[in-house]
Amino acid sequence: MEYIPVSLPEMMEHREKRSKRTAELLSEYKSTVICMSMNFIGEYKVLKHSRLIFNIFCHKVLEAANIVFFEKKHSHCGDYAHFVSNGSPEYVKSKMRQIEESTEVGRLFDIDVFYEIENGMPIQVRRDEPRKCLLCDKSAVECARNRTHGIEAVREETTNIMRRYIASLISECAYNALISEVETTPKPGLVDKNNNGAHTDMNIRSFYASSLAIKPYYYEMAMQTFKGIDESMSTKALMQSLQVIGHTAEKAMFEATKGVNTQIGEIYTIGLLSCGAILALEKLTGFDTISQYAQQLALSIKTDNSPSFGARYEAENAFPNIMNAYKRIEALCNEFSFNEACVIALIETMLTVDDTNILRRGGDDGLNFMRQRAKQILDLKSISEILKATYEFDMQMIESNLSPGGCADILAASIFMLYIKQMLFAYEPENQI
Numbered sequence: 001m002e003y004i005p006v007s008l009p010e011m012m013e014h015r016e017k018r019s020k021r022t023a024e025l026l027s028e029y030k031s032t033v034i035c036m037s038m039n040f041i042g043e044y045k046v047l048k049h050s051r052l053i054f055n056i057f058c059h060k061v062l063e064a065a066n067i068v069f070f071e072k073k074h075s076h077c078g079d080y081a082h083f084v085s086n087g088s089p090e091y092v093k094s095k096m097r098q099i100e101e102s103t104e105v106g107r108l109f110d111i112d113v114f115y116e117i118e119n120g121m122p123i124q125v126r127r128d129e130p131r132k133c134l135l136c137d138k139s140a141v142e143c144a145r146n147r148t149h150g151i152e153a154v155r156e157e158t159t160n161i162m163r164r165y166i167a168s169l170i171s172e173c174a175y176n177a178l179i180s181e182v183e184t185t186p187k188p189g190l191v192d193k194n195n196n197g198a199h200t201d202m203n204i205r206s207f208y209a210s211s212l213a214i215k216p217y218y219y220e221m222a223m224q225t226f227k228g229i230d231e232s233m234s235t236k237a238l239m240q241s242l243q244v245i246g247h248t249a250e251k252a253m254f255e256a257t258k259g260v261n262t263q264i265g266e267i268y269t270i271g272l273l274s275c276g277a278i279l280a281l282e283k284l285t286g287f288d289t290i291s292q293y294a295q296q297l298a299l300s301i302k303t304d305n306s307p308s309f310g311a312r313y314e315a316e317n318a319f320p321n322i323m324n325a326y327k328r329i330e331a332l333c334n335e336f337s338f339n340e341a342c343v344i345a346l347i348e349t350m351l352t353v354d355d356t357n358i359l360r361r362g363g364d365d366g367l368n369f370m371r372q373r374a375k376q377i378l379d380l381k382s383i384s385e386i387l388k389a390t391y392e393f394d395m396q397m398i399e400s401n402l403s404p405g406g407c408a409d410i411l412a413a414s415i416f417m418l419y420i421k422q423m424l425f426a427y428e429p430e431n432q433i
C-alpha cells in the first residue's frame with residue numbers, strides 16, 4: 001500500500017462524513033456512540049504500523065464497554081471506527097479514558113464519546129483537560145497553532161511511539177509464552193506446577209523470576225531491530241548487536257536465579273523470532289516470513305561446525321520443530337484446552353527431537369526410552385488417559401534423572417509464535433501498515 005497525502009478539502013469532507021455517521025448512529029440507537037480515530041499532524045493520516053495499532057485498539061474498545069454495534073473504515077484520510085454501547089456516556093467515557101491512558105500510544109488516538117444530537121450535530125462528553133503535545137509540556141492545540149515543532153520532529157516522535165508500543169507487545173508475548181510454558185502441566189521431567197521435574201536446583205519460582213528478568217531484553221532486541229532497519233545495518237551487524245543484548249539478558253537471568261540456567265535457550269530462540277517479527281512487520285511480508293528472517297540472522301554468524309540438533313540447529317534451519325509445534329497447538333486448541341494442547345504438542349516434540357539435555361544426561365538409552373514412552377502416550381485414545389500417562393511418565397523421568405529441556409524451549413517458542421500471530425498478525429498485510 002502507498003502512503004497518500006491528504007489535501008485540506010479531502011480532510012474536511014472526511015471529517016464531515018465521520019460526523020454524519022456519528023449522528024446517524026445516535027438517532028438510530030438512541031444510545032452512547034463512540035468514534036475512534038488516530039490523530040496525525042501533517043498531510044499523511046496513515047503511517048507505517050498505524051493501521052495495525054488501530055486494529056488492536058478496536059479490539060480493546062470491543063472488550064471494554066458493552067458494545068452492541070461496531071464498524072470500521074480504512075481510508076487514506078485516516079482510519080476511524082464507530083461503536084455503539086449500552087453503557088452510560090460517563091461510564092463509557094471513563095473506559096475510553098483508561099484505554100487512551102493505559103499505554104503511551106493511546107496519545108495518538110482520539111476516542112470521542114457522544115450522547116445526543118443537537119441541531120443535527122452530535123454532542124460529545126467533554127475531555128477533562130486538553131491533550132499534551134507529543135514533544136513538550138504545552139497543550140497539543142497550542143503547539144499545533146504556533147507550529148512550535150517542525151512536522152518532521154512530530155512525525156519522528158509519532159513513529160517512535162508506535163515502535164515502542166510494538167516492541168512492548170512483543171516482549172509481553174515473550175514473557176507470557178515463557179510463563180505459559182512453565183505452567184503447562186504435567187510435563188515429563190520438567191519443572192511444572194506439580195513438581196520440579198528432574199531438577200534439584202530450580203523450581204517454578206525460578207522460572208517466574210527469570211522470565212521477568214529477561215522480559216525487558218526482548219523489548220531491547222525489538223527496538224534494536226528497528227534501529228538496524230533505519231541504519232541499513234547488514235544482517236551480520238544487526239545480529240552482533242543483538243548478541244550483546246542477549247548476553248546482558250543472560251546475566252540478568254543468572255542474577256535472578258542465583259546462577260541457574262533456566263532459559264538461555266529461550267533468550268536466543270525467542271529473541272531471534274522477536275526480531276524476525278519486527279522485520280516481517282516493517283517489510284509487510286506477513287507472519288510466515290518471521291522464521292526466515294530469524295534464520296538469516298542466525299546464519300549470518302554461522303561457524304563451520306553446525307550442530308545437528310539443539311537451538312542453533314533449529315534457528316539455522318528456519319525453526320522446523322518450532323513451526324511444527326506452533327501449528328499443532330493451534331490445531332489442538334480446537335479440540336482441547338490450551339494446557340492440554342501444549343501437553344500433547346510437547347509429547348509429540350519429544351517423539352521427534354534429538355533433545356540435547358536428554359543426550360547429555362541419559363545418552364542414546366535415555367533418548368530411546370523417552371521416545372518409546374512418548375509414542376505409547378500418543379497412541380492413547382482419550383485426553384484423560386493421555387494426562388494420566390503423562391503424569392506417570394513424569395515420575396519415570398524424574399527417577400531416571402531425565403529432563404527434555406530442549407523440547408521445553410521448543411514449546412515456549414511455539415507458544416510465542418502463536419501469541420504474536422494472534423496479537424500482531426491477525427490482520428491482512430495491508431491492514432498491518
Ligand SMILES: [Zn+2]
Binds near residue numbers: 137
Ligand atoms: Zn509542544
